Amino acid sequence: MSGDHILTVDRLMMRFGGIVAVNELSFAAERRKITALIGPNGAGKTTVFNCITGFYRPSGGAIRLAHDDGRTIQLERLNDFRISKQAKVARTFQNIRLFPGMTALENLMVAQHNALMRASGLTLLGLLGLPSWREAEQRAIELARTWLNRVSLLDRADDAAGNLPYGDQRRLEIARAMCTEPALLCLDEPAAGLNARESGGLNELLLSIRNEQGTSILLIEHDMSVVMEISDHVVVMDYGVKIAEGTPQAVRDDPKVIAAYLGADEEEAIAVMESGT
Amino acid sequence: MSANSARPSPAAQPSGSAFILKKALISALVALVLFSLMIGVRTEAGPQGGLIYWTRFGDLAALVGAVFGGSIIVELLRQWWGPVDKDSIVPKPVQSAISFAGRWLAPALLVFAFLVPVIFYNQRYILDLSILVLTYVMLGWGLNVVVGLAGLLDLGYVAFYAVGAYSYALLATNFGLSFWVCLPLAGILAAFWGVLLGFPVLRLRGDYLAIVTLAFGEIIRLVIINWQSLTGGPNGVSGIPRPTMFGIPLTPGDDGLAARLGIEFSPTHRLVFLFYLILAMALLTNWVTIRLRRLPIGRAWEALREDEVACRALGINTTTTKLTAFATGAMFGGFAGAFFATRQGFISPESFTFQESALVLAIVVLGGMGSQLGVALAALAMIGGFELFRGFDQYRMLVFGIAMVLLMIWRPRGLIGHRAPTVFLERNQAISSDLVKEGHG
Numbered sequence: 109m110s111g112d113h114i115l116t117v118d119r120l121m122m123r124f125g126g127i128v129a130v131n132e133l134s135f136a137a138e139r140r141k142i143t144a145l146i147g148p149n150g151a152g153k154t155t156v157f158n159c160i161t162g163f164y165r166p167s168g169g170a171i172r173l174a175h176d177d178g179r180t181i182q183l184e185r186l187n188d189f190r191i192s193k194q195a196k197v198a199r200t201f202q203n204i205r206l207f208p209g210m211t212a213l214e215n216l217m218v219a220q221h222n223a224l225m226r227a228s229g230l231t232l233l234g235l236l237g238l239p240s241w242r243e244a245e246q247r248a249i250e251l252a253r254t255w256l257n258r259v260s261l262l263d264r265a266d267d268a269a270g271n272l273p274y275g276d277q278r279r280l281e282i283a284r285a286m287c288t289e290p291a292l293l294c295l296d297e298p299a300a301g302l303n304a305r306e307s308g309g310l311n312e313l314l315l316s317i318r319n320e321q322g323t324s325i326l327l328i329e330h331d332m333s334v335v336m337e338i339s340d341h342v343v344v345m346d347y348g349v350k351i352a353e354g355t356p357q358a359v360r361d362d363p364k365v366i367a368a369y370l371g372a373d374e375e376e377a378i379a380v381m382e383s384g385t
Numbered sequence: 386m387s388a389n390s391a392r393p394s395p396a397a398q399p400s401g402s403a404f405i406l407k408k409a410l411i412s413a414l415v416a417l418v419l420f421s422l423m424i425g426v427r428t429e430a431g432p433q434g435g436l437i438y439w440t441r442f443g444d445l446a447a448l449v450g451a452v453f454g455g456s457i458i459v460e461l462l463r464q465w466w467g468p469v470d471k472d473s474i475v476p477k478p479v480q481s482a483i484s485f486a487g488r489w490l491a492p493a494l495l496v497f498a499f500l501v502p503v504i505f506y507n508q509r510y511i512l513d514l515s516i517l518v519l520t521y522v523m524l525g526w527g528l529n530v531v532v533g534l535a536g537l538l539d540l541g542y543v544a545f546y547a548v549g550a551y552s553y554a555l556l557a558t559n560f561g562l563s564f565w566v567c568l569p570l571a572g573i574l575a576a577f578w579g580v581l582l583g584f585p586v587l588r589l590r591g592d593y594l595a596i597v598t599l600a601f602g603e604i605i606r607l608v609i610i611n612w613q614s615l616t617g618g619p620n621g622v623s624g625i626p627r628p629t630m631f632g633i634p635l636t637p638g639d640d641g642l643a644a645r646l647g648i649e650f651s652p653t654h655r656l657v658f659l660f661y662l663i664l665a666m667a668l669l670t671n672w673v674t675i676r677l678r679r680l681p682i683g684r685a686w687e688a689l690r691e692d693e694v695a696c697r698a699l700g701i702n703t704t705t706t707k708l709t710a711f712a713t714g715a716m717f718g719g720f721a722g723a724f725f726a727t728r729q730g731f732i733s734p735e736s737f738t739f740q741e742s743a744l745v746l747a748i749v750v751l752g753g754m755g756s757q758l759g760v761a762l763a764a765l766a767m768i769g770g771f772e773l774f775r776g777f778d779q780y781r782m783l784v785f786g787i788a789m790v791l792l793m794i795w796r797p798r799g800l801i802g803h804r805a806p807t808v809f810l811e812r813n814q815a816i817s818s819d820l821v822k823e824g825h826g
Contacts, residue, residue, distance in 0.1 A: 249808065
């Protein structure tokens with residue numbers, strides 16, 4: 109079944125000096141599925157994300173991305189902006205990183221930078237205002253409009269992103285990531301700071317992205333209602349290693365996972381579970 | 386005043402004469418401590434080489450008294466003014482008047498600029514001054530790309546101005562190339578040096594970037610001074626050819642423009658020509674910048690200013706984005722430099738000191754970073770205003786400094802502080818400067 113995996117993380121290592129943040133982590137994310145990466149604070153989830161999205165260069169191991177057309181890309185060899193440009197991996201940030209002084213629409217236009225650069229003939233054709241560029245720009249605006257509509261922010265398109273409420277900013281950041289037309293969307297705690305209604309809306313949005321766009325999603329999340337409701341596969345980390353993986357149901361009942369979250373020994377957790385049943 | 390009294394009363398703010406007196410006393414005390422040594426005691430080397438001193442307690446008392454009185458006046462004014470926040474500083478009617486004026490200011494200025502040579506045809510001084518102002522408008526617009534849009538603090542902008550000026554001067558005097566051939570060459574060479582500066586500073590931010598660009602400006606100047614065989618060193622380059630109107634020289638000779646048109650020769654013709662030349666070049670800079678802002682590269686510059694990490698996550702090559710910003714800004718600086726050389730006919734390293742960089746940067750910052758109209762207004766105020774204060778003689782710098790401080794208190798984000806979006810669906814509304822980042826580099 110390895111052909112179905114869009115992302116394969118193979119014995120990933122990340123050291124910061126003497127600290128091993130991620131230790132021989134291996135997992136895979138299936139194509140057109142939602143994979144959740146969970147774990148207690150400081151487990152190394154965001155470090156894994158930063159390795160996948162090129163913000164860190166891993167100390168060891170391999171990260172392979174298999175595209176629909178059969179291309180396989182070694183992500184650990186790419187860095188920086190190339191991950192998004194060539195490998196088509198988009199990400200959002202734990203603490204939202206929009207362009208606050210630009211409008212919501214402009215934020216989505218910046219996300220289409222590479223496509224628009226090509227259409228504008230590396231600026232030269234655009235400077236002359238050729239019709240081909242105007243059409244491309246109009247298409248980009250239409251794509252942005254579509255996504256603004258999807259995240260129900262169409263009426264706030266011309267407002268500065270920094271002026272939007274927190275929940276709207278979260279959704280706008282997802283829309284912005286989707287405007288890069290990614291194969292894999294990496295979300296770092298998309299539900300953090302959202303109320304119950306907003307996180308319900310987020311679930312619908314993520315499911316619709318998976319079902320309609322066919323984008324594979326990898327997400328880090330603390331909000332278990334989100335994880336349990338939408339993820340197809342859950343990977344649990346603690347202290348930089350994988351301690352469990354499986355369906356949401358299987359993970360929820362795993363004593364190791366409960367132990368990690370409660371900060372207790374495994375035996376104690378089993379004892380607690382058995383006394384409960 | 387009515388708007389202020391309608392506001393929830395400033396009950397929390399202590400008022401009354403006791404408070405004012407206390408505040409004034411504290412100010413006076415601070416002034417006493419500060420000035421007691423600076424003014425109260427004066428020392429000088431005596432005739433025998435020993436140190437002699439005498440006291441000036443009268444002057445000191447006058448100054449402390451002035452601070453005391455001034456402090457009371459300031460405090461009274463402040464209470465009359467109401468609580469200090471953005472709304473109360475500029476009353477509503479004034480704000481709406483400003484926004485109305487703002488809409489018509491740019492076209493009005495443009496029309497006025499076109500008419501300057503007509504109105505002031507016989508006033509050589511004003512024509513000269515307006516050419517100088519336009520040169521700084523162009524420099525300001527060029528630097529605005531780097532500082533205002535891309536958010537990269539560049540303290541060495543004068544280097545590109547120098548590269549442009551020397552490119553034209555040397556190419557014209559050594560190889561006899563015409564101004565119109567040298568102008569693009571000067572731009573290309575300056576852009577090349579912009580990229581060269583860009584490479585080492587790609588990873589630098591903020592203060593570090595400022596220091597390296599400052600050093601770059603000084604390096605270029607020192608190289609020009611010391612490379613005597615090429616640049617003539619401190620003596621500069623003289624005899625730089627004047628520009629021709631597409632091959633027709635503006636001279637009194639038989640082949641000159643005046644003779645061909647059959648009108649009487651006047652040296653003002655050249656001034657008028659230079660005026661329209663720099664106006665056209667400045668407007669080209671403006672047009673290209675406005676155009677670029679609406680292109681992906683311009684949006685990437687602004688996005689870079691807002692958040693570099695997010696840019697990288699969106700697949701934007703921050704290296705080339707920064708380098709193109711440096712190159713574009715430098716290119717306009719190079720054009721302006723070539724114009725400067727042909728206008729002066731003589732250039733020397735003295736024209737390209739750090740003070741020029743600081744002046745152009747001040748124009749960009751005062752104008753409101755990223756605002757084209759603001760930069761033009763600031764250049765007019767800084768260069769033209771500086772001339773206005775010529776009568777103040779030695780107090781000119783003082784008045785100028787006070788004016789700048791006041792402006793920064795009232796409009797901390799420059800004359801035009803808000804940002805206009807580059808694209809909109811329904812409403813084209815300006816973005817408040819509170820949200821727009823200044824860039825970290």
